[in-house]
Amino acid sequence: MDADTKHGASMPIHAQPLPIEGPASNIPPVMQISEDILTSIFFHILANHLSTATPAPNVFKGSPAALVSHVCKAWRELSLATPMLWSSIQLSLLRYPKMQETIDDYQRDKRRWHIKMKSAHDALQAWLPRSGDCPLSVVLSGFEEFDTTNEKACSEVNSLLLTLGNVAPRWKDVHICLGPSWNTNVERVCSLPQLSAASVPLLRSLTVEGSATTQPPVTAQQGEPEIHVPLAILGAPSLRSLSLGPTCHYPLGGLPVNWSNLCHLTIQGYEFPLKESATPRAVLCPFETLMLLKSCPNLLTADVAIEYPDLLTSPEYSSSKATLSNLHSLTIRFTIPDREFISTLSLPSLRILRFFDIPAPRPTTELSATDIPPMARWIRAYGAQLEEIHFPYDTLATEHVLEECMEHIRDVKVLGLGKDTQVGGVGEWGPMIEDPEQPLREAWQSSLSDLLLEHLTPAFDESDYGGQILRRPCWCPHLQKLSFTLAGESPKHSNADVVRRAARLVGGRRKRAAGIALLENVTFTTDFAKVRGTSILQGLVLDSVDLEDLKLEMRYGAISDKAMSRPRNRVYMSTTQTISTRPDV
Incomplete structure (x- = not known):
């Protein structure tokens, strides 16, 4: 017996030597993922990026397609061979430099601007061929300020936009965010308005809105120009989704839209505060809204901002019956149309109804039948x-x-309960508007908040079967998702009491044996700072509440150091705390 045979025979069976593999054994596992799985991962990363990304001057900046192509040669080859990864273009035009204190600083800023614009144009020209023939999703923002006397600046901007316009036949989803200079400089810096409906045969979704710095347009009677829109492409034959934003204040009847083709429609209002008024301007009056909806019989979703209540007894309403058989979701902002509007509208498929930015009326204890x-x-x-x-x-x-x-909506599965944030709420825009009735409003909000907390919470008979017998039916027993803006302390309850009562609401619904539908997602928002020593999670765990698969989130308002002593002068900042709902964490 030779030495090798003797050595092998003496080894235990379970310890037989294995052959040493070649260099492949040193390849990291991530490099051994199949191309199909790797491509799916790339698409998943891209989808997450598009939902949160901010457009940049250079289309490559922060793009997942560009990032994965720089990992290794294999990933680069795969990304370049996958045109869909390059089918989303997010582009922000560079702001033209403002005049500086010294001419040297201004000239330096202009040189930098021209260099960056050339780099942005070169990047776009390199990007587009990689998308192959794929339909394109385009996000275009900017148009902040351009010096129209600078021919070279206008030429560079228009050259970049011409490159983008040359692939207009491949546009599928387009989001254009306009700036103030769009009004006066549009013809000099942009050729997009010249695009025809025939030049965008694939266009299915179009959003045109104003940038955050855009001021609200005034009415035509005051003689001010309104925002220009690339009107012709609104008539795209495949257009199914249209969103017109705050600065696009046009007579809708004059737009070349095939309204009957639309499945999704959004007409936004001016969603920022005016200095002397808490009332935002909107776009449509109720009658215009009704006529618009009547023109869109195939809508699935609608989001409309309404400006003022007109005379709903006008004869036009009686002959304006509108049926939207397929409308599934309706959002109304600012002003809610009343009886005659409702009676002329038939929505047999409506399942989602939202009211946002609705100002609260003066609290009252008496209400006539006509004042509902x-x-x-x-x-x-x-x-x-x-x-x-x-x-x-x-x-x-x-x-x-x-x-x-609440009795009429017993079967809802998703419930959002907000309150008027212009008074006593979390102020997104800083100091609150002076309102002599604010103490009355805050007390009223607290009273209604208490009522909701009480009746949304199931009441159990604690004397039988371990407290699992339902003693009193609760509102919305099938609730799965709840978003609730809680009012602050009242004569009945302190802020700590409010948080504890919110915990009882969650606890009552999470008892499996009670037969109450389990909440899956709960968000509480308060306009007061986090209360020390009050933990919703701790209370739920002590009560042995089943928290499996529950997402619970608390959003607290934190009062800044600049806050004044009176509540209506406080400056609120929103802070969010996501609470772990697993007892073992």
Whole structure:
């Protein structure tokens, strides 16, 4: 027996020597992923990026397609061989430099601007061939300020936009964010308005809105120009989704839109505060809204901002019956149309109803039959068929009206309860508007918030079967997702009490044996700072509440150091705390 045979025979069976493989054994596992799986990962990264990304001057900056192509040779070859990775273009035009204190600084800034513009144009020209023949998603922002006397500057901007316009036949989803200079300089810096409907045969979704710095357009009677829109492409034959933003204040009847083709429509209002008024301007009056909806019989979703209540008894309403058989979701902002509007509109498929930016009326304890809030009439008309509803509860004038509305929406699965943030709420825009009735409003909001906390919480008979027998039916027993803006302390409850009562609401619904539908997602928002020593999670764990698969989030308002002593002068900042709902964490 030779030495090798003897050595092998003496080894245990389970310890037989294995052959040494070649260099492949040193390849990291991530490099051994199949191309199909790797491509799926790339697409997943791209989708997440597009949902949160901010357009940049250079289309390559921060792009997942560019990032993965720099990992290694194999990944680069795969990314370049996958045109869909390069089919999304997010581009922000560079702001033209402002005049500086010294001419040297200004000339330096201009040179940098021209260099960056050339780099942005070169990047776009390198990007487009990589997308092959794929339909394109385009996000274009900028148009902030351009010196129209500078021919070279205008030429460079227009040259870049011409490159983008040359692939207009491949545009599928387009989002254009306009700036103030779009008004006066559009013809000099941009050729997009010359694009025809025939030049965008694949265009299915178009969003045109104003940038954050765009001021609200004034009415035509005041003689000011309004924002220009690339009008012709609105008539794209494949257009199915249209969103016109705050600065696009056009007579809708004059737009070349094939309204009957639309499945999704958004007409936004001016969503920023005016210095002397808390009331934002919007776009459509109720009658215009009704006529617009009537022109879009195939809508699936609609989001409309309404400006003012007109005379709903006008003869036009009686002959303007509109049926939208397929409308699944409706969002109304600013002003809620009343009885005659509702009676002329038929929405048999409506399942989602949202009311946003609705100012709260003056609190009252007495209400005549003719003074029922418009929102209550909508809930009466459609509440029984809804699966999801969002509304500011303090716009309902009495507790009785709130109770009646909640009875109409017993079967909803998603419930959003907000309140008027212009008064006593989390102020996104800084100091609150002076309002002599604010103490009354805050007390009213607290009263309604208490009522909701009480009746959304199941009441159990603690004396039998370990407290699992339901003693009193709760509102919305099938609720799966809840978003609730809690009012602050009241004569009945401190802020700590409010948080504890919110915990009881969650705890009551998470008892499996009670037969109550399990909440899957809960978000509480408060306009007061986090209360020390009050932990929703701790209380739920002590009560042995089943928290499996529950997402619970608390958003607290934190008062800044500059806050004044009176509540209406406070400056609020929103802070978010996501609470772990696993007892072992």
